[in-house]
Amino acid sequence: MRGSSMPPPQADACGILAEKFPVPELPEVETLARGLREQIAGRRILSVRLGKTDFIDDPTALERDLPGNRIESVARYGKFLVLRLAPGNGAAGAKSERACLLVHLGMTGQLAPRLPEEPVARHTHAFFALDDGRELRYTDIRRFGRMALVPEAALDGLLGNLGLDPLETTxxxxxxxxxxxxxxxxxxxxxxxxxxxxxxxxxxxxxxxxxxxxxxxxxxxxxxxxxxxxxxxxxxxxxxxxxxxxxxxxxxxxxxxxxxxxxxxxxxxxxxxxxxxxxxxxxxxxxxxxxxxxxxxxxxxxxxxxxxxxxxxxxxxxxxxxxx
Ligand SMILES: [Zn+2]
CATH class of the missing domain: 1.10.8.50 (Helicase, Ruva Protein; domain 3)
Structure with a gap:
């Protein structure tokens, strides 16, 4: 990932502090994280195509920096999906920084791999082409979700104000x-x-x-x-x-x-x-x-x-x- 001009996602804008809408909660996000881990971990992202981008923090950085990265792991943190990325061989000479794709599904967000020939659901706003021929699609009717590509080093700062995980706490x-x-x-x-x-x-x-x-x-x-x-x-x-x-x-x-x-x-x-x-x-x-x-x-x-x-x-x- 080049540069660090991207503003950090605003915690409250992600709806994590005072959300007013029914959203996918811990069990739903955990189910998705497990599904994605099975289906896309290890895959490399070849290209990014975006529709509406008002739910993305710095879409230009996403389009520029995401291709070439390999999805190393998928985890849940609170109601966030965290896709950890390993830098690709990518652009010659470019120094790559480890990054994560952070996704909050908001009220109606969906993230799933699909075959390119499968019909595209309405309100699909992001397509990530994968190296096995499939594409990871993000669909969101209400667009209350959030997506951001963040340097791994900044992750703690962004998610650090979240409390205990109820399944892990004593x-x-x-x-x-x-x-x-x-x-x-x-x-x-x-x-x-x-x-x-x-x-x-x-x-x-x-x-x-x-x-x-x-x-x-x-x-x-x-x-x-x-x-x-x-x-x-x-x-x-x-x-x-x-x-x-x-x-x-x-x-x-x-x-x-x-x-x-x-x-x-x-x-x-x-x-x-x-x-x-x-x-x-x-x-x-x-x-x-x-x-x-x-x-x-x-x-x-x-x-x-x-x-x-x-x-x-x-x-x-x-x-x-x-x-x-
Ligand atoms: Zn009763």
Whole structure:
């Protein structure tokens, strides 16, 4: 990779800190990373063809510097796909720097290898020709995704503000993180600086499994609740990865197949339906701007004292159940 004129991708612009949309979450991105690892690791990128480029940080650098690189590995970091590249023999004399292609799928992004003769899906905006004749295509209807070619040395700086990986963290680390902040537990689980990779679906499912109301204050959870939550998150995410993610919008894996964890959802988007555990009707409350689904019986609301820890003028007491 020549030069370093490319501006770093803005963490918040990638939607990693305060995303407002349902996006592929940890299990979906992990499924994609595994699929891509199987299918394209080791391949060399021969050329780059771009359509709309408003989701790419410095498309010119991408077109100029990506060809010649070999895809060494594919990994997931939070909700990012990280394609590590080995420099090619490329341009004579040009000193190549190791780089990574960083991809955040936003709301509707898809990245998959296809044969050139396969029909091109609408909204396909990037084509990377591979040395085995296939092309890696990036499709994104809404273009809330992000893509950037970054020097490997800059990767830590860009992703370093992301929190713990929920599948790798210990219960003690998790407990310490929860105790650090004054926030409702749902808001905290969604915050990518605390845990990386969790989104609305898996937060709701984990809280239901752990029997914790989404508006409970994280720092006031009892030790046994924290233990339950930590275990619930791991169980839910692991099961979702096994079932290749949840297809609630247009998510499909690298073979174009939907995941099936949506069939196991216990609360997410089940408002008004019966709780699988107790039969009570699932309700929805707004937390951190996101509709949060819960069972009012299995996940009792915190006492009002906790809810009114920081009262604001004009705020409706207790009545936070919203239609969204
Ligand atoms: Zn219930």
């Amino acid at each position: 219960e003690e680390e998790f407990r310490a993180r929860l105790a650090e902040r004054r926030a409702m537990i749902k808001a905290l689980l969604l915050d990518q600086r605390v845990l990386r990779g969790m989104g609305n679906i898996y937060c709701d499912e984990s809280l239901w499994r752990a029997r914790i109301h989404p508006t409970c204050h994280a720092a006031r959870l009892k030790p046994e609740q924290v233990t339950r939550l930590c275990r619930a998150i791991r169980k839910v995410l692991s099961a979702a990865i096994r079932l290749r993610g949840s297809s609630v919008s247009n998510y499909v894996d690298t073979n174009g197949q939907p995941g099936s964890y949506q069939l196991r959802h216990r609360v997410y988007q089940r408002e008004g339906k019966g709780c699988f555990r107790c039969g009570a009707k699932i309700r929805r409350v707004m937390v951190a701007g996101r509709g949060s689904h819960f069972c009012p019986r299995c996940q009792p609301a915190p006492r009002k004292r906790a809810l009114r820890a920081r009262p604001r003028r004009g705020r409706r007491r207790g009545g936070t159940v919203a239609a969204d």
